[in-house]
Amino acid sequence: MKYHKLIENAADPKGFWGRLMIKSMNKNHSELTDWGLCHVEINRNYTILDIGCGGGKTVSKLCDKIGNGKVYGIDCSELCVENSKKLNNKNVICGKAVITQASVSNLPFDVDSFDIVTAVETYYFWPDKLNDLKEIYRVLKPGGKLLLVFEMLKTDDDPFKWEKVEKIIGTNAVKKEEISDILYRAGYINIQTFTKSGTSWLCATAEKS
Ligand SMILES: C[S@@+](CC[C@H](N)C(=O)[O-])C[C@H]1O[C@@H](n2cnc3c(N)ncnc32)[C@H](O)[C@@H]1O
Incomplete structure (x- = not known):
């Protein structure tokens, strides 16, 4: 019951269970996020966008x-935006971090705005994945990179690993080939995927030409 309520709140955290889910995401996605971030070079003057920022970690x-x-x-x-702002309070006050309520489908940013766009454990929930990836492409600078990070990788060895969670959240774990293919169809170049042995983690990097 508790597990079910928590997982239900992954897509759009709200209320008591949403608050618990936000805490849990900040803790449980930390190592995955660190691993994902190792796959992009981050310069100190970059402008970066994190999509589906959750609790702000x-x-x-x-x-x-x-x-x-x-x-x-x-x-x-709205709850995630509130929590992200709280966690990043100092950086929000000095203007280094800006956190806004918006959907990946309609990003409130100009074309060619970002050096890097990151998206950790959120892709599954996007309403129109191909167009949403095109929308990210629009806001990336030429040469800018997208980093997608996943914990729910579906492999031929263990295709039912995520079945229970998939049923609760009403969306599917991803396959490596599916992600490469959709990034290609969305117009990205230099697409690469990485997995971590002993885990079901996947990250994909792709570039705007
Ligand atoms: C499982 S959480 C991951 C949060 C965070 N990235 C992390 O790793 O802890 C998924 C997040 O994606 C957000 N999300 C879902 N659909 C979205 C959409 N269409 N546009 C923007 N964010 C979305 C949810 O509100 C939620 O905060």
Whole structure:
């Protein structure tokens, strides 16, 4: 029951269970996020966007990596925006972090705005994945990179690993080939995927030409 209520709140955290889910995401996605971030080079003056920023932990990690750059976070959940702002309070006050309620499908940013866009454990929930990836492409600078990070990788060895969670959240774990293919169809170049042995983690990097 508790597990069910928590997982239900992954897509759009709300209320008591949403608050618990946000705490749990900040803790449980930390190592996965660190691993994912190793696959992109982050310069100290970069402008970075984190999509589906949840409780704000990735925004906080990115702020630590940049000097005079800037980190934007967006999430469709009002509760997530509130929690992300709280966690990144100091950086929000000094203008290094900006956190806004928005959907990946309609990003409130100009074309060619970001050096890097990150998205940790959120892709599964996007409503129109191909167009959402095209929307990210629009806001990336030429040569800018997208980093997608997943914990729910489906492999031929263990295709039913995520079945229970998939039923609760109403969306599917991803396959490596599926992610490469959709990134290609969305117009990205230099697409690479990485997995970590002993885990079901996947990350994909792709570039705007
Ligand atoms: C499982 S949580 C991951 C949060 C965070 N990235 C982390 O790793 O802890 C998924 C997040 O994606 C957000 N989300 C879902 N659909 C979204 C959309 N269409 N646009 C923006 N954010 C979305 C949810 O509100 C939630 O905060």
